Amino acid sequence: MGIFDGATDGIYRDKDVLDEDYQPDQVLEREDEIADYRDALLDVLFGRTPDNIFLYGKAGVGKTAVTNFVLGELRAEVETRDTADPIHISRVNCDSETTYSVIRELANGLLPATHSPYAAKGYSTSDLFDELYEQMERVGGTHLIVLDEVDHLSDPDALLYQLPRARANGYLNDARVGIIGISNNYTFRNTLSSKVKSTLMETEISFSTYxxxxxxxxxxxxxxxxxxxxxxxxxxxxxxxxxxxxxxxxxxxxxxxxxxxxxxxxxxxxxxxxxxxxxxxxxxxxxxxxxxxxxDQTTNAQRVLEAAARLQNKHGEPARTREIQESYQQLARSYGDPDPSTSLKFAQRHLDDLEMLGFVIKSEENRGKGGGRSYIWEVDMDLETVIDVREDIEQTNAA
Ligand SMILES: Nc1ncnc2c1ncn2[C@@H]1O[C@H](COP(=O)(O)OP(=O)(O)OP(=O)(O)O)[C@@H](O)[C@H]1O
Ligand SMILES: [Mg+2]
The missing domain is CATH 1.10.8.60 (Helicase, Ruva Protein; domain 3)
Incomplete structure (x- = not known):
């Protein structure tokens, strides 16, 4: 008798629907978000430029599922209407990307099959923008560009300033652009210049936890x-x-x-x-x-978190910003970063982000009169597991 003999599918009818990449044809409990999303894109049906959209909410709350659902519906509707511009949807994950690499990916995505892709080096950013606009014009219609994890972009202002203004600045005549930025970092918006903020956030949709x-x-x-x-x-x-x-x-x-x-x-x-x-x-x-x-966090944010977890594990109490910053530097060097940031603000900023995401709890230390302000950061997760998981991640990245 073979070892697989007698195996049955037993309890399952369709196991695939439990997969991470399964796209549900019905998105439940998100009626308000879907309605806002629809309103922001409505102009597409009438040949006008849609609103730019910024979605934020913690991991796993349906940002991608809702986006796929809404864009799928829009695509279907556009096909039934003669007056609607055709739409082209490009999706880019901005993790570890730069404006340059995103522009290149977008331009390559629009190239005809006979054209060889733009090389990773050898263009200036503005040359690549020109190439992208040329491809967008060639293809025409409305280009909806989904920038997932947009907060991971190393230079977001450059991309997010240029793209939405391409038409106003005369780079595009026929083609239109709508940007959909997705992030689970709400404080990201405060790092953007005010001009970028106001264009990207024409429609903001916040996804609460379930x-x-x-x-x-x-x-x-x-x-x-x-x-x-x-x-x-x-x-x-x-x-x-x-x-x-x-x-x-x-x-x-x-x-x-x-x-x-x-x-x-x-x-x-x-x-x-x-x-x-x-x-x-x-x-x-x-x-x-x-x-x-x-x-999901940037490498630097992860290392700041790991530094905080290690200190807390060692001393049995949460650490201060300065201690975390010093420990971060050592840690980053040990992982091969020759030149880690030495600024207290850098640590503070990452810790504030980590607090917003629920990784750490911030409290103010009372240092008496004239003692100045100092924060302590309690890692609110199992410390050993955090350290373990971090070692795993660095090992995988190094391999
Ligand atoms: N409202 C919903 N109805 C049905 N399935 C949902 C809903 N929200 C989320 N899901 C499912 O939960 C999983 C996570 O959702 P999704 O990928 O959309 O989260 P996300 O907000 O994009 O997270 P991340 O920030 O990590 O990208 C997916 O499998 C998705 O299909
Ligand atoms: Mg997602």
Whole structure:
């Protein structure tokens, strides 16, 4: 008898719907955000330039899912209308990118198949902008450019100033541009110049975290598609939703938990998915989540976090900004950065971002009269896990 003999698909009907890259055809619990999104893009149907849009919200709250859904609907509608300009959607993930590399990627994406791609070096940024505009004009229509993780761009002002003004500045005649910036860093907007802020944020859509009821409705819908009828107990769904709501309010986390619980049940040949399966897999899923959450941050932000976690672990109490900044420098050098930032402001800025994302808790230290202001930063996650996960990430990056 072979080792695979007798294996069955058991509880699953369509396991793919639990995958990270599955695009739900129904986005639930986001009616208001979808309505704002629609309004901002409405001009496209009438041959006019749409609003630029800035979406923000924590990880896993549906920014990508809603974007894909809305753009899919827009594309379908445009096809049914003669008066509408054709649309071209470009998606770029800005993680570790520069204005130069983003422009190049956009231009390459529009090139005809016979044209060889623009090389990674050898153009000035303004030459590349010209090439991009030429391709946009050639293709025509409305170009919707989705810049995911736009806060990771090393020089966002350059890109975000130029692109939305291309038409006003006479670089485009036929083609139109709409920018959709996505970020889970709300303080990012304050780092932009005021001109850029006002154009990029014509429409701002904020995505709040999901509460347990919203997560139950999202999970129920997925479970109906994923499993054979009656296989998934309601209480297992409620528990996944409750855990995820209590942690980050992330649908990704809730779905990950359900998938892991289902897999545990399936591998054990159990006929149903129960609370016990959810409880069993929770620690593993948490670690995976933490890994993703941390690796979503810029390398510098991660290292600042790691420095804070190591100090707190060693001393049994949270560290001050200056200590974290010094420890960050050592740490960055040990990871091969020859020239880490020595500025206190740099550490402060990253720590403020990390606070906003819920990684650390900031409090003011009382140093008595004339003592000046000083902050302490408590890492609000399991310290050993953070350090472990960070070592993993650096090792993977070095490999
Ligand atoms: N309202 C929803 N209805 C159905 N599925 C959802 C909804 N919101 C999120 N999801 C699902 O949850 C997962 C995470 O959502 P999504 O990728 O859209 O999050 P995000 O806000 O883009 O996160 P990140 O900031 O990490 O990119 C995806 O699998 C998505 O399909
Ligand atoms: Mg996303």
């Amino acid at each position: 509460d347990a009821d919203e997560l139950v409705s999202i999970l129920e819908h997925r479970a109906d598609l994923a499993f054979q009828p009656g296989v998934c107990e309601d209480s297992a769904i409620t528990l996944c939703a409750a855990y995820a709501a209590k942690d980050d309010g992330s649908a990704r986390q809730a779905i990950d938990l359900l998938r892991a619980a289902a897999d545990a049940a399936w591998k054990a040949d159990d006929p149903t998915i129960t609370d016990a399966h959810v409880k069993d897999v929770r620690d593993d899923v948490d670690r995976g989540q933490l890994h993703d959450k941390i690796s």
